[in-house]
Amino acid sequence: xxxxxxxxxxxxxxxxxxxxxxxxxxxxxxxxxxxxAYNQVQQEMDKYAQAWQxxxxxxxxxxxxxxxxYRAEEVLLTEEMKQKRQTEVTKKENELRDYQRKVFxxxxxxxxxxxxxxxxxxxxxxEAVEKVSxxxxxxxxxxxxxxxxxxxxxxxxxxxxxxxEELGLASDRANTPGQxxxxxxxDDPDNLPEVGEEQGETQEQQQPATKGKxxxxxxxx
Numbered sequence: 001x002x003x004x005x006x007x008x009x010x011x012x013x014x015x016x017x018x019x020x021x022x023x024x025x026x027x028x029x030x031x032x033x034x035x036x037a038y039n040q041v042q043q044e045m046d047k048y049a050q051a052w053q054x055x056x057x058x059x060x061x062x063x064x065x066x067x068x069x070y071r072a073e074e075v076l077l078t079e080e081m082k083q084k085r086q087t088e089v090t091k092k093e094n095e096l097r098d099y100q101r102k103v104f105x106x107x108x109x110x111x112x113x114x115x116x117x118x119x120x121x122x123x124x125x126x127e128a129v130e131k132v133s134x135x136x137x138x139x140x141x142x143x144x145x146x147x148x149x150x151x152x153x154x155x156x157x158x159x160x161x162x163x164x165e166e167l168g169l170a171s172d173r174a175n176t177p178g179q180x181x182x183x184x185x186x187d188d189p190d191n192l193p194e195v196g197e198e199q200g201e202t203q204e205q206q207q208p209a210t211k212g213k214x215x216x217x218x219x220x221x
Contacts, residue, residue: 021139024159029145031125031160034169041117048113052103059096066092128166132159 032038070085077085103109133141136159144150164170 022137023140023142024133024136024138024157025142025144025150025153026129026158026160026163027144028125031163031167031169032121034164035121035125035167037121037124038118041114041121044117045110045114049110052110056096056100056103059092059099063089063092063096124167125163128163131166132162136162 066085066089070082070089073085074082101108129141132138138159141159142148142150144153161170
């Protein structure tokens with residue numbers, strides 16, 4: 001009931017605002033999917049994830065080995081030796097869980113590294129949105145991919161294609177998901193920071209899914 005009320009109020013707010021001010025919206029997920037730099041970030045994050053996951057699997061193997069050795073030798077151990085071996089296993093298990101949280105947990109290394117790589121791309125999109133908003137006289141620009149639930153959007157208010165034009169991605173050649181220009185300089189994929197080191201600064205978490213259709217109509221305003 002609360003969710004429905006929020007959706008209703010959000011729709012009412014947009015309808016009210018549209019009567020007084022010129023508004024528009026974009027689909028940031030769709031825009032990001034067209035940016036070669038974003039696709040490159042996704043590939044780089046996959047490499048980091050695989051490297052960190054490999055370290056976690058190695059730690060898990062160490063834990064499993066300690067447990068197997070303990071079970072095989074348990075009958076031959078004194079109570080004092082059993083307690084010592086159990087402590088070793090518990091310590092190793094705690095190290096494994098701590099490292100998992102450090103890497104993949106909330107605001108962990110994975111999250112921070114992604115934010116660091118995404119910040120220049122997000123800034124570029126924001127600047128393009130700002131230029132389009134000013135040039136088209138938009139007082140309020142919403143993001144269809146954001147937290148605000150938009151239950152209906154009139155395509156006449158969709159400025160996604162204008163933002164793509166501002167980013168230089170509106171041509172048939174460039175406006176394809178994650179296409180990398182032929183003359184682009186790609187960083188050496190092996191030139192990654194050593195696994196286990198903390199990475200700088202402040203996820204989307206969550207990887208955005210491509211929304212919308214490729215051939216979008218521009219608003220007639």
